[in-house]
Amino acid sequence: MRNRTIVNSPQQLNLDWAQAILSNHEELTEVEINEVNVTSVDIGTTTRVRIAVEHNVPDVPKQWFVKLPSLSFRAKAITALPRLLPTEVRFYNELADQVPLNKPKLLFAHNRFGRGSTLVINDVSEFGAIPGRVGDALTVEQARLVIRQLAQFHAHFTNKARNGRDFRWLAGPVRRLEDGLGAALAVPLMRRGLRLAGEYVAAGLHGPALRYARHRKKVMRFLSSAEPTLVHHDCHPGNLFWHNNQPGFLDWQMVRVGEGIGDVSYFLATALTPESRRQHELALLADYHEIMAENHSVKTDFNSLLNRYRAHLVYSFEAMIVTLAVGGMMPLDSNLEMIRRAAQAIEDHDAFALLQNVG
Structure with missing residues (x-):
């Protein structure tokens, strides 16, 4: 299932992908996603994408913030060797729960050598931030x-x-x-x-x-x-x-x-x-x-x-x-x-x- 969740462009953030993200959480496997819409794309050291996810469960985030490898060649050349996005993926998987600071809620974080990295967190604006x-x-x-x-x-x-x-x-x-x-x-x-x-x-x-x-x-x-x-x-x-x-x-x-x-x-x-x-x-x-x-x-x-x-x-x-x-x-x-x-x-x-x- 993780093979379907590692993506490299905003065009791949579709309904099947979003369903695969939630399937990584045992308690969310019953969530049925009806629609996925990309609302913004910002390209810098990473490609940062905001998406709206329509589904049938009130307590699950509907505004997601997705980080992918940068689509800017120059930015990607600078950030690829020091593995900046893979570092953030590992931070959320291994350290974030220990950090006594306000942070977004993690939905998915995974790195696959040779295929890229994908980080999905809740969009903080959804809860009024x-x-x-x-x-x-x-x-x-x-x-x-x-x-x-x-x-x-x-x-x-x-x-x-x-x-x-x-x-x-x-x-x-x-x-x-x-x-x-x-x-x-x-x-x-x-x-x-x-x-x-x-x-x-x-x-x-x-x-x-x-x-x-x-x-x-x-x-x-x-x-x-x-x-x-x-x-x-x-x-x-x-x-x-x-x-x-x-x-x-x-x-x-x-x-x-x-x-x-x-x-x-x-x-x-x-x-x-x-x-x-x-x-x-x-x-x-x-x-x-x-x-x-x-x-x-x-x-x-x-x-x-x-x-x-x-x-x-x-x-x-x-x-x-x-x-x-x-x-x-x-x-x-x-x-x-x-x-x-x-x-x-x-x-x-x-x-x-x-x-x-x-x-």
């Missing part, structure tokens, strides 16, 4: 809620990531391949991204950014040297949803073992306007530090945590620049806005200079 949009500028109260959720998430996995064998696959050959690919492409992608970004990145950042790219492997080793936990690693506004004024987290294809403050740097650099971040980031970082300390999950003082926060800002900038350089993975105006925000954070904290001796 509001999906975030890439480039949204969050309020400080929204940011505080996200930071507190990230702290609980990181605290929960600190000891488990340090000692548990269940997470070795997140730091295994696939991650090493991803790091090697990132190092090999860092300079040409940084150079292209800076050129395309134009006035969104100050000219004074170009030289330090290219120097960082040339020494990326050593910098990544430094950024991975602190207390490990489970991290989302792609926590920007477009990967959130909001339900009853509380955040939920989407898009787990970059999940890995890493330093928790890296998620915080990435989030604050991309989700707040520079003005709001400057005004509130120290208080938000203090909230994070306090929650981690209460859970005995941080062993450094606040100033040390602040320095790690500053250092990790370089990745948020690189991620947005690389997204622009590859193209087709994010709406252009949103991508440029998040580059502007991340570049301002880099300048405010002189983050490249902080890492100068690492390389």
